[in-house]
Amino acid sequence: MNSRRDKKRANLRDVARAANVSVATVSRVLNSPAIVQQDTRLRVETAITELGFHPSAAARAINSGRSKIFGALIPSLDNDTFALTIEAIERRLGQFGFSLVVATTAEVPEQEVQRAKELLDIGVEGLFLPGISHEAALYDLLARRRVPAIAISYFDPGFSYPTIGYDNRKAARLALDHLFELGHQRIAVVHGPKIHNDRTRERIAGASEHRKDVALTFLETELSVAGGATVVAQAMAEKWSFDAYLCVSDVLAFGVLFELQRYGVAVPDVVSVIGIHDLPSSQMTTPRLSTVHLPAEEMGQHAAEALAQWVEDDVVPDAVCFECKLVARETTARKTAVTNSKSASTAPKHPTKDA
Amino acid sequence: MNSRRDKKRANLRDVARAANVSVATVSRVLNSPAIVQQDTRLRVETAITELGFHPSAAARAINSGRSKIFGALIPSLDNDTFALTIEAIERRLGQFGFSLVVATTAEVPEQEVQRAKELLDIGVEGLFLPGISHEAALYDLLARRRVPAIAISYFDPGFSYPTIGYDNRKAARLALDHLFELGHQRIAVVHGPKIHNDRTRERIAGASEHRKDVALTFLETELSVAGGATVVAQAMAEKWSFDAYLCVSDVLAFGVLFELQRYGVAVPDVVSVIGIHDLPSSQMTTPRLSTVHLPAEEMGQHAAEALAQWVEDDVVPDAVCFECKLVARETTARKTAVTNSKSASTAPKHPTKDA
C-alpha cells in the first residue's frame, strides 16, 4: 500500500552528497549563507531545491535547545475577551519567528495546570498567562522548569513575573466616575465569578474604592452575554431599580443591554449601561455601548515582543501598564430628574445584598 | 550573571546513572513500563522525579518523525466565525495528545502560503484549512511535503482532500426559503468578498438557485459587523427598499440589524433579517436573530478526530457533511400587506445591480 510515509524526506547528508560538499557546508548555507563561497552556495542551494529539502525543526531544536514556540493559556476563545489579544500576539510573534500554541482551560485551575504541563512537554520556551492568580502548582512548574512567563491583561509591577496589561481598578473607576458625573447613584456592578479571575476582582475593587455618594450593588453572574442578561432578568423579577449598570466586562454589558431592551427599558433614557474593554462589537450595538477602552491588541503586541526578547536576549521585561480610557458613547446619559420609566420597575426598592 | 539557562535539564543519561541502569531501560519505563521489572522501574521512576526529569519533545520527535502538533490556518480570530471551531478542535486534539498552532492569515493568499510554510517548517503533522479554495502554491506545498490536511466549514466529497463541514448552499437556501415563505420578495443578499472565500460563494450560489419569484439583490461588503452596517447605511442613502436582508453570515446580520435599528426601521415588523451560522451572540440580540444553525463545534471535534486518526493510523478520513438547520427566531416575520414603515425608504425603488 502506498502510505503517506513511504519515502522519507531528504536530509542534510543527502544534500551534501548531491552538492558534493560536507554537511557542515550545507548547514552553513542554511544558517549563515554569507560565509560560504558564491559557487558552493549556489551548488548547495540547487541541491536543496532539487531534493525538496527542508530542515527538521526537531533536529534544530535538539541542538539549539530552542523550540521557537510559545504557549498561551487562556480560558476560552469563545467570547472575544482574549481572541483579539491572542491574534495580536500570534501576529507579532510570527515576525520574530515564533509560533504560538493556544491551550484553553475553561478557567478550571486543574485543567490549567494540566495544559501548562502539556505545553512545557512539547517544549514551549515561554508562556502567556492571563492575570497572576494561578495555582501554586502552575508556578512551581514554571519555576522548576525555568520557563519565562508573562502575565497579561493585568498590571502589578511587584509581581515575580512581568505583568503586561492595564490598571483594571482604574478602568472600573473611570466607568464609575463617568456614571457618577452623570448623576447616577444607585448602581449595579455586574461581574463574572471573582474566583480565579483577578481582573474581575481588581475591577470590583476599583469600583468599591469610589468614596462618593453612590449605592453600589454587586451582582455576580456567568461571564458571558447570557450572564449579563440573567442579571437584568433577575433585577426585573425582583423589581430592583438601578440608575445604571456598570458591567465589569463588555460581554456582560451586551447581555444587560439586550435584556433591558427586551423588557422595554429605554437605554440610556431610563437606565445607563457601561462596560469595560471596548470590544469591536461594542461600537455596533444600538445604542452604541459606552465603555472603557482597553488597548488589547497593543498589549498583545507588546507582550509578544517582550517574551521574544526575553528568551532571545535574556532580558527580563519590565512590567507595563497600558492606559485605559473612557469611551462615552450612547448607553450612558445624564440621569433624568423624574424616572418616568415605562419599565417594570415600579417599586424602586434598592437591594443591599449580593445576588 | 545568573541566567535562566544556567543549569541544564536532566536527561536520560542522568536518570540512568542515578538509577543505576542503562539509558535504554529508562527509555523503556517511559514508553512501555510494562516490560520492565517492578523494582527497576520503581528505581527509575524515583530517579526521574528526583531529578525533575522531563523527556525532550524535540529528541523524541527527531526519532519518531512525529511532532504531535497540528496547524490551523484561519483568516482571523476576531469575529467569532472560527473561534468556536478552533477551540473545539484544540480541545479534542488535546485528548489525542496533539497540540494546535494557530496561524492567522488575514485572508491574504500570499500570507496564507507563507504561514503554511512556517507551520510545515516547525513540523506540523497536519493542517486544518477553511474551505478548499487556496493558492496552488499551498497545495503544491502540501503535496510535496506529504502533509495531510482537512478542509473545514466546507463540503465537497469529490475534493482531493477530505472536507468536513456543511452544505453552505443548503444553508443559504434554507434561509431564503424561510424568507420566501414569509412572503418576502425583494431580498438583499448581504455577503463578504467572494474572492478567496468559497463558503461565501457557495452561500451566494445557494441563494441564487432559488427559482421562485423573488428579487435578489446581492450586496458585497466587508465581512464584519461594520460591513453589515455599511450595507444598510448605503441602502438607506440610496433609498433602496427591501423586504428582508439575507445575511450570508451572522456577523453581517448583526451589523445589518443594529444599523436598521439605528435608522428606526422596525425589525421584523418592517424588514426581516436572517443570518447564517448561529453564533452564540445571535441569541442575545434584540430581537433575537433568526439564522441557520451551523454545528461548528461538532464539526471542529470531528475534524480533530479525523486528522488525528489520519496521522496515527494512516486512514484517510471520509468527507462529512453536518446538517444545518433553520432557527427561526425573532428577526423574521411574515410580510405585512402594507409597508407602513417609519423608515427613510420613501421611494421603493429596487436596485438591480451589485453595489
Next chain:
DNA sequence: ATGAAAGCGCTAACAG
C-alpha cells in the same frame, strides 16, 4: 529483563 551501541538530522567546535 536489561545493556551496548547505532543512529535520527542537525549544529558547532576545531582543523586545515
Next chain:
DNA sequence: CTGTTAGCGCTTTCAT
C-alpha cells in the same frame, strides 16, 4: 572558506 567530528536527547535493534 570548507571538512571532520563530536555531540544534542532519545529510540531501537541486537545481544546477552
